[in-house]
Amino acid sequence: MNLLQILSNAAGVPVEKIVTWLENAAAALPDAAPEINTLIERIRSPLTAELLGNLSMAVIAELKDIASGHIVPKDHPSDFA
């Protein structure tokens, strides 16, 4: 399972269609092609059980910090989606 599949399932759009759209965007925007290809690679990366497990452990630890009033902000572009 990777983010591309999650997005595909959530939106009801086939994976191939999303990838084709991104590849067409890379072809149409040659200056942005390296970044778009990197984006395709990243959303294809598997969300392995180990990664999800590590993520869950980190989130649980951070929720405990938040509950004790220890706030450590981090800027993430996806927070504005």
Added chain:
Amino acid sequence: MRFILMLLMLLCATATTPAMAADEIFGFAIGANGVWFDDNAEPSDFEIGGNVKASLSPHFSAVGAGYYGFGHSYLRGSAGFRVTATDVNDPTFSLGLGMQYHFSSEPNIRPEEWAPDASVGWRPWTSQPRVILVALGSYGMDTNQATLMAGVRYAL
């Protein structure tokens, strides 16, 4: 017209400020989206509005949004949380997994319900760190309706 003038004033104000400070708790952005929710290839609607976020820890943020859909004349909002699933130290690209409650002035068009979501955010241009490209897929728990959004944000 007044709304457009306000937006222009905000953009001018932010254009004269120093580069955006990173890693602050609260953040605000204005944005525009295409949304798909009726199984057509063409966008179901176009929206304009804004987002707010409160980053509480490196992986965990509270998020919210308010948007107006021009085609169907609706106001919608959302509030919830998001977990960052990628490198928390990469300021240019991140993936998020979360859940939000959606509310709407037109529930028959944009239902009011809880919906888990997966999101992507990307700052493609280092010379324009305030510009963010975003995409989000969500799935309504009550209606079983899938929604896809793709848009651009300008962080204030």
